[in-house]
Amino acid sequence: MPQNSRLRRSQEINLLDGRSITVIDKLGEGGQGTVYRVCLNDTMEDRALKWYFIEKVRNPHAFYNNLKDNIEKGAPSSAFVWPEELTEWVDGTFGYIMRIFPGQYKDFSKYLMARVKFGSYGAMVNAALNIVSAFKALHNKGYNYQDLNDGNFSIEPRMGDVLICDNDNIMGHGQSSGILGKARYMAPEVVRGDIAPNRQTDRFSLGVILFMLLVGDHPLEGAKTNVPALINKYDKKFFGTEPLFIFDENDNSNMPVQGLHKNAISFWPCIPKFMQKAFSKSFSQESLLKGAGRLQEQEWLHLLVQLKSSIAKCPRCGSEMFIESNGETMCPDCKSLIKPVGYLKFAKRRSNIEISVPIFEGIRLYEYHMNDGSEDYQTEAAVVLAKPGKFGLQNCSRHLWTVTAVDGRTSTRQQGDVAILGLGFKIDFGNGNTAEIVPN
């Protein structure tokens, strides 16, 4: 038995950088090791220590060196609970320290099992945006995650803040002998054994995660995959050789099943068409069988900001819902179909995606909309107001807006002012970034 895998309370361990830590207590245990709460002896700050069962680590020295490299390169963004420093080797094994993440962060799996729910639509969409931004940063730094699945995220339910865990295993993936466990999250070409995981296959997994986060069911699990039998032997078929999107536009043989795939049936009609299209493209036969048409993080980002600017309250029942610029969406609670009177159509496309915002009371715009160089989807910049007979757009930003009417007359709006949303009006948000008011 691997006695060296256990640490004693109060045991002191040296870190590679010369500092040392003291073991406080055990926080948890995973397949590869134990996680302890430790204290940095110089500053008395708490950290988590992942301590490996060395026999569970393939090629430990290469693994150690890979971790060392990753520590030197640093975290792609603050969302990653990145290894901070390695320990020295102790009795043939080692560990690394990382920050302890706060208790209000809940594993994504808890959301899937409906044990935890988001506090608002804004939090849910923020979580999606935060995941996408984190993976954009990861890919831009030249890493691939390789085995993206529901076990890698912890999400704060009120704000949608995201932490990405298990960042130590990047090298280990793709080296296992068979396909284990998370076939449902792997790109079909990886399940088929055609290629090793890469950035493109990460993008497939990201699409699955986003679908599950927003819609609440698995995009490839429907009537066809419902086999009351020993299921593992079908995994390669369902997720590799014959995968089929549950809402495939040309083949309805894998439609969600009444009573089983409840979320997919209830909520798919409630998400705007531009998101439905993005998912249909991500899980088209072209994508599933040829790896074509996967969305880049950048594209998801534009779509998700648009989704965030689609959140309003149902005028009939008051529940939160998504409103679509130029189409109808369904309120998930009272099932009313709602269509706005019109929308703001931005002059510039971003990543070849048309940017628009519905004109509907309570819709919010972000710094992102003020400046086409910005990706700030958190700072509110404007809000749609309603009065009997008219809509207005309140400037909550520091940008000076110029509003131009159809006859060419102009007026400016600064922070706190409200611009009337007239038919055919154009608003210049101050950075050469303009939007036109288009009626439905």
Place this chain on the structure above:
Amino acid sequence: MGMLDKAEILRRMCPVIFLLDASGSMAGAPMGAVNAAMEGILPELISMNNDNPDVEIEIAVLTFHSGTDWVTGSSLVNPENYVWKDLDARGVTSMGAAFKELEKVLSVSHGFVNRASGSVAPVIFLLTDGEPTDNYQDGLQALRDNNWYKCAAKVAVGYGQSNDAVLREFTGNPETVLHTNDPKDLTNLIRFVTITSSMVASRGAAAPVNDADAAADPNDTTNAVAAALKTAPPVLSNSTDPDEEW
């Protein structure tokens, strides 16, 4: 709540089936150890279910004595909804009858493994302190023709005078048969074997990688459990006796 009020995602099922010897020779400390083990295993299975969005464990318990009893009823039960009822020991060791009874329920159409979203390879745990007093060969042969049995993680614990050769025949892998002569150790051993194998099985077995229609090696799950039993780190004993023998 709208889209925030999502239903729980559909999970696959991992059946964990216990075949427990409740013959007269188990009376006293051994039966007590089994009861203590089973009671302690339930919360651990619940906690595993709470952490696994892919697979949900459900259990069934079959006792064998002069006859057989499904003490958990006529279907698998969620460990969350089951309160352990202490077993009593009586009669002889009808292991063959238990094998036949098990074979009957390892079926989609008229058995336990009927979850619409499918099931992963089950765990079948066998415990005995003796040897079969009936013809176990026929029952075992029937099991060997059953596809669920073939792919199951088969594990066994022998206690005292158990005939471990029969247990090895049952699991098909000598490494998933463990033995103890100490009733105090029995509780720990049952717990260790069933929790380790449930953990392996509920993570889902390897999918075939070569051919879409090729079945995976049916021994994969049992082999994976054998490996896990060897490398699983020890846990703290639940002993209350500081003088307990090592």
